[in-house]
Amino acid sequence: MTLAATELAFRSASVTLLLVLAASLISDFRSVLAARLGAAFALGSAAHAASYSVGVSSLVPAWHAPLIALSTGNIVVFWLFTRALFDDEFRLQWWHGLIWVAVTAFSFVGCLWIAPSGNIRLSVIAVDLIVLGFIALAVGQTIASWSADLVERRRKVRVFIVCAAALYGGVNALLQILVAGSAGDVANTINAGVLACIVAAIAWAMMRVDGVDLFPASVAAPTILAQPAKGDESADQKLVDALMRLMADERIYRHESITIGVLANRLKIPEYRLRRLINQRLGYRNFNVFLNNHRIEEAKAALADPAQAEVPVITIAMDAGFQSLGPFNRAFKAVTGVTPTEYRRLKVDTA
Structure with a gap:
């Protein structure tokens, strides 16, 4: 040839x-x-x-x-x-x-x-x-x-x-x-x-x-994926509980330098195991989405709070862990379907 x-x-x-x-x-x-x-x-x-x-x-x-x-x-x-x-x-x-x-x-x-x-x-x-x-x-x-x-x-x-x-x-x-x-x-x-x-x-x-x-078919909301083997289920559940305590009690998602490696060190487990835990037990495909969903939940509560009606949206975003208003607005709308300002107004109107 x-x-x-x-x-x-x-x-x-x-x-x-x-x-x-x-x-x-x-x-x-x-x-x-x-x-x-x-x-x-x-x-x-x-x-x-x-x-x-x-x-x-x-x-x-x-x-x-x-x-x-x-x-x-x-x-x-x-x-x-x-x-x-x-x-x-x-x-x-x-x-x-x-x-x-x-x-x-x-x-x-x-x-x-x-x-x-x-x-x-x-x-x-x-x-x-x-x-x-x-x-x-x-x-x-x-x-x-x-x-x-x-x-x-x-x-x-x-x-x-x-x-x-x-x-x-x-x-x-x-x-x-x-x-x-x-x-x-x-x-x-x-x-x-x-x-x-x-x-x-x-x-x-x-x-x-x-x-x-x-290529995920949908990224709107996490869903529970695979379940672990029975022998690992109890240990994984304890880790999930510990992870959720870090999120709810310490609000570790607010930290600017938080990474999956830092979080794994806090839980004293290998990084690959934390990846699998968040993906397979909590249904998230991306660590940043996992963090942002917790940040957005905090922001939603603040925006719906009448006592914080005069607090600027940027302040609420920064307090929740976002570094600027643009990413916060995009992430918030992707989860809720409305902008933070619209969400606040809707909550005020229904109060």
């Missing part, structure tokens, strides 16, 4: 797997933002698999430019996907779309006008620096959010997906900056083979995790 045929086989395998993955995500989890972004990322990656070449050329066919632009814009989708994947409460904003349009349009203009006008290196370096910047944002999001994830079976899979995609994208961006001109058929065949292996590994890893674990 020639190098050209081998490269085509690798590209075809990657595109096929990515299209099947996108279709599967949309079919099973179309109502979940993370799954929709995952499907969009898979489609953008299919455009990358069909169009990418190591090395650069100033002559890009007109039909090829849209694929390259979509491939470049896909790095924005990747960043948004990592945010939604690790934060069940993440929501898209209008400016996210503007960022995607700007990056995609810049790549398209670079293919058809900037590079052919003799500024090929400038165009390539600018695009790849943008790619590296969004990869850094995605990796940073992964590092910042990983410890708050309470679903053990998905934590490693999520990190693998992000790290594999980020490593591949980062290495290719650096190669594009360093390699001048065409890199040849061997380099492109190797790149296509590596991409096919990464896509296959991600698809295999996702199949090993229950889809409901990876």
Whole structure:
């Protein structure tokens, strides 16, 4: 088999797997933002698999430019996907779309006008620096959010997906900056083979995790999940009781520096056991949501208290453990369906 045929086989395998993955995500989890972004990322990656070449050329066919632009814009989708994947409460904003349009349009203009006008290196370096910047944002999001994830079976899979995609994208961006001109058929065949292996590994890893674990169908309220074995039930219940005392009596959720590690140390148990306890016995998927629900319960009581009718909402939010008004308002509305001010007014009207 020639190098050209081998490269085509690798590209075809990657595109096929990515299209099947996108279709599967949309079919099973179309109502979940993370799954929709995952499907969009898979489609953008299919455009990358069909169009990418190591090395650069100033002559890009007109039909090829849209694929390259979509491939470049896909790095924005990747960043948004990592945010939604690790934060069940993440929501898209209008400016996210503007960022995607700007990056995609810049790549398209670079293919058809900037590079052919003799500024090929400038165009390539600018695009790849943008790619590296969004990869850094995605990796940073992964590092910042990983410890708050309470679903053990998905934590490693999520990190693998992000790290594999980020490593591949980062290495290719650096190669594009360093390699001048065409890199040849061997380099492109190797790149296509590596991409096919990464896509296959991600698809295999996702199949090993229950889809409901990876992409929750609902994040509105926690529910009780699995029950422990009978021999562990008594010990777990004692730990749950001790945890609830820390929440109710000491109001430990108010502490700015509270983490799951700190809480595990207070209970004198390993961190992994506390994760499992909060997830499987209390039904929470994210540690920050667990803390915020306790904070919101305190805020609801304060907002409904006639004696605190003149206390500013920001003061109530800060007293409950929130660091600023914006996150408090978003979390409060996600739980109650109304803003804190509306909630206070409703309680006053029904008093």
